[in-house]
Amino acid sequence: MRFTKAMAIPTYRWPRGVRTGLWFLLIALCCVPFADLEVSSLDPWTDLGRLLQGFISPQLMEPTLVIEALLATLAFAFAGVALAVVCGFLLALAFHHPLMRGFCALMRSVHELFWALIFLQFFGLHPLTGLLAIAVPYSGIFARMFAEILDQVPKQPGYALPARSGYLSALFYTRLPLAWPHLVSYASYRLECGIRSSAILGFVGLPTLGYYLESSFSQGYYPEVAALLILFYLLVATKKLWLRRWTLPVFIIGSPFFMGEGMPIIWGNVWRFFSQDIVPSPLRGSDPTWQSFADWSSNILLEQALPGIWNTLILSQIALAVTGIFALCLFPLISRHCFSAAGRMPGHILLVIARSTPEYLLAYILLQLLGPSMLPAVIALAIHNGALIGYLTGRNSNEIQLRLSAPERRVDRYCYELLPRTYPAFLSFMLYRWEVIMRETAILGILGIQTIGFFVDSAIQEIRFDVALLLIVIAAMMNIMVDMIARRIQQNVSR
Amino acid sequence: MSALTIQSDGLGYGGQTVLGPFRLDIQPGEHLILLGKSGCGKSTLLNHIYTENRDECALIPQGLGLVDRLSVFHNIYMGRLSRHSVFHNLRNLVVPAEARVAEILPLLERLGLSDKCFSAVADLSGGQQQRVAVARALYQGASVLLADEPVSALDGPEADRVMSLLSEHFASAVITLHDVERALRYGQRIIAIQDGALVLDEPAARLSVSALNAFY
Numbered sequence: 001m002r003f004t005k006a007m008a009i010p011t012y013r014w015p016r017g018v019r020t021g022l023w024f025l026l027i028a029l030c031c032v033p034f035a036d037l038e039v040s041s042l043d044p045w046t047d048l049g050r051l052l053q054g055f056i057s058p059q060l061m062e063p064t065l066v067i068e069a070l071l072a073t074l075a076f077a078f079a080g081v082a083l084a085v086v087c088g089f090l091l092a093l094a095f096h097h098p099l100m101r102g103f104c105a106l107m108r109s110v111h112e113l114f115w116a117l118i119f120l121q122f123f124g125l126h127p128l129t130g131l132l133a134i135a136v137p138y139s140g141i142f143a144r145m146f147a148e149i150l151d152q153v154p155k156q157p158g159y160a161l162p163a164r165s166g167y168l169s170a171l172f173y174t175r176l177p178l179a180w181p182h183l184v185s186y187a188s189y190r191l192e193c194g195i196r197s198s199a200i201l202g203f204v205g206l207p208t209l210g211y212y213l214e215s216s217f218s219q220g221y222y223p224e225v226a227a228l229l230i231l232f233y234l235l236v237a238t239k240k241l242w243l244r245r246w247t248l249p250v251f252i253i254g255s256p257f258f259m260g261e262g263m264p265i266i267w268g269n270v271w272r273f274f275s276q277d278i279v280p281s282p283l284r285g286s287d288p289t290w291q292s293f294a295d296w297s298s299n300i301l302l303e304q305a306l307p308g309i310w311n312t313l314i315l316s317q318i319a320l321a322v323t324g325i326f327a328l329c330l331f332p333l334i335s336r337h338c339f340s341a342a343g344r345m346p347g348h349i350l351l352v353i354a355r356s357t358p359e360y361l362l363a364y365i366l367l368q369l370l371g372p373s374m375l376p377a378v379i380a381l382a383i384h385n386g387a388l389i390g391y392l393t394g395r396n397s398n399e400i401q402l403r404l405s406a407p408e409r410r411v412d413r414y415c416y417e418l419l420p421r422t423y424p425a426f427l428s429f430m431l432y433r434w435e436v437i438m439r440e441t442a443i444l445g446i447l448g449i450q451t452i453g454f455f456v457d458s459a460i461q462e463i464r465f466d467v468a469l470l471l472i473v474i475a476a477m478m479n480i481m482v483d484m485i486a487r488r489i490q491q492n493v494s495r
Numbered sequence: 496m497s498a499l500t501i502q503s504d505g506l507g508y509g510g511q512t513v514l515g516p517f518r519l520d521i522q523p524g525e526h527l528i529l530l531g532k533s534g535c536g537k538s539t540l541l542n543h544i545y546t547e548n549r550d551e552c553a554l555i556p557q558g559l560g561l562v563d564r565l566s567v568f569h570n571i572y573m574g575r576l577s578r579h580s581v582f583h584n585l586r587n588l589v590v591p592a593e594a595r596v597a598e599i600l601p602l603l604e605r606l607g608l609s610d611k612c613f614s615a616v617a618d619l620s621g622g623q624q625q626r627v628a629v630a631r632a633l634y635q636g637a638s639v640l641l642a643d644e645p646v647s648a649l650d651g652p653e654a655d656r657v658m659s660l661l662s663e664h665f666a667s668a669v670i671t672l673h674d675v676e677r678a679l680r681y682g683q684r685i686i687a688i689q690d691g692a693l694v695l696d697e698p699a700a701r702l703s704v705s706a707l708n709a710f711y
Binding site for chain 1: 542545546549553554556558559560562564565566568569573576577581584585588590591593596597600612613615
């Protein structure tokens with residue numbers, strides 16, 4: 001067929017959001033050659049088989065121990081999150097001040113395991129260590145989110161109040177009641193995260209689930225590992241049943257009694273930590289010179305911080321991209337536009353399990369199976385975060401009302417209707433998650449991957465807390481920067 | 496023989512009956528206009544006809560059903576998704592096929608959208624978006640048009656241009672309108688719905704504006 005008039009075909013440009021996504025993908029691909037992604041264990045399949053067999057015949061270790069571990073996990077989560085809610089709310093009221101903003105950013109940019117490692121040095125294995133390890137970063141998180149929620153409340157009720165009503169009265173009569181449901185639902189979501197964090201704290205020695213998981217795993221008692229994991233899933237999945245309005249105060253008031261005895265705090269240690277341990281070693285002597293301090297810091301920067309930062313960046317960019325791909329593949333499983341209610345059940349179960357398994361735990365298990373490389377870390381981060389973002393995106397897609405004449409073939413429907421409609425939400429979940437993935441990547445170093453957490457952990461083992469603290473601060477700065485970049489991109493995309 | 500026969504024991508949603516039992520025959524070449532107050536069941540009837548006769552019909556729903564992040568081109572192309580392979584659809588989403596663009600450009604020109612081919616639908620005005628939905632229906636190439644207020648966001652002359660384009664393009668049509676004059680101009684047969692029943696079914700030639708105003 002010929003056209004009488006030659007028509008100029010205009011050039012097509014991908015939408016801004018798509019280009020942003022592709023840039024992230026490209027960066028991740030460029031990172032791959034620098035990443036150590038090999039499987040170094042001799043026979044990963046046998047071990048995986050044994051682990052799965054454990055799930056078929058799970059075996060409970062001593063029941064009293066397990067119950068104690070579960071209760072301790074809940075106790076640290078409830079007490080830590082409750083304390084953080086109170087502190088976070090107070091901080092949120094002053095959040096508009098730039099100094100406060102920076103302070104909160106610093107609190108939440110340090111991972112709870114890093115906080116635990118810090119507090120361990122001076123409180124020792126005392127319940128306060130676990131409590132603060134959760135409460136401090138969560139306060140920073142709550143402060144930011146609560147401040148955002150309080151800002152989004154409709155303004156008219158506040159304006160309509162008589163003049164000189166007073167700040168507190170205005171807060172309690174207008175902003176707080178208006179924001180209440182959102183505050184509660186966010187706190188409840190965070191409580192779930194708190195249970196995961198609390199379980200993980202066991203890996204550094206607190207008496208929560210992670211402690212027993214690690215000891216069973218390292219001895220190869222897979223049926224015990226399976227039993228503990230199943231109990232953990234049940235605990236999270238049945239949250240709605242045991243967590244009611246009237247049980248909440250019981251849990252919070254009861255929690256201090258289930259955190260274990262721990263060791264008594266030696267206050268001399270606390271004093272020594274601040275006055276000596278964290279002071280850079282060249283400055284500790286009687287005549288510190290600038291030269292020795294410069295040598296000390298350049299040494300740490302070149303030999304530990306730089307490789308740590310490099311590996312953290314490489315690993316987190318790859319993990320971020322794989323997370324995105326996972327999420328885009330997973331979300332149709334729970335979308336009502338793709339499957340019937342019954343057809344969505346397997347997807348829901350898969351996503352619940354994947355997102356309630358902490359990435360640290362997944363990485364630990366996969367590292368045992370695949371051997372030490374970045375591969376298990378990438379998979380672990382992508383499974384947990386991909387399932388979470390897949391769940392959020394799927395929920396977002398269920399709010400879409402498709403036209404009656406929407407494409408019938410599932411692939412067409414996914415590509416032409418669901419993907420373009422949910423993509424903006426997906427992208428903002430991803431940008432929000434970027435910082436979280438970076439923070440987790442740093443922490444996975446404790447397991448032996450050479451991200452910044454690896455160098456922190458070795459410094460602590462060598463009892464060089466000055467070095468450890470410097471590295472933790474560097475990791476925190478990285479997270480704050482990523483958070484700022486992510487916000488910039490978000491503003492740019494949604495413009 | 497009629498082009499479409501629609502029969503129902505009653506239509507509704509949420510357990511409420513909006514439209515009582517009826518039978519409707521649409522002859523080939525017949526353009527039927529549905530009139531009635533808002534909420535009288537026009538859209539329900541239209542959606543019912545569409546679900547029963549998906550293969551022959553092109554639908555312009557009241558909400559338009561455009562994907563506003565995608566370009567005008569892609570939204571119009573969606574009218575023919577089922578005619579092409581999944582592979583071609585995917586490829587066309589990433590890199591628009593020249594042949595498809597060449598098919599769609601003349602349509603855009605007739606609808607006054609020729610400079611908007613690759614603009615995101617979100618960046619268009621309400622009237623432009625409505626014309627994109629019209630273009631999608633035209634491009635689909637079905638024989639029967641089902642349109643729910645297809646020109647509600649267009650001004651007078653523009654609305655007439657789009658209506659005549661639709662009338663010449665489709666063999667048969669069922670269109671809801673709220674403009675009585677326009678209904679008489681473009682419909683061969685007028686149906687009015689009132690209190691859950693089809694109360695009027697007459698050739699347009701026998702009706703007048705004043706007679707039809709009674710149904711509003």
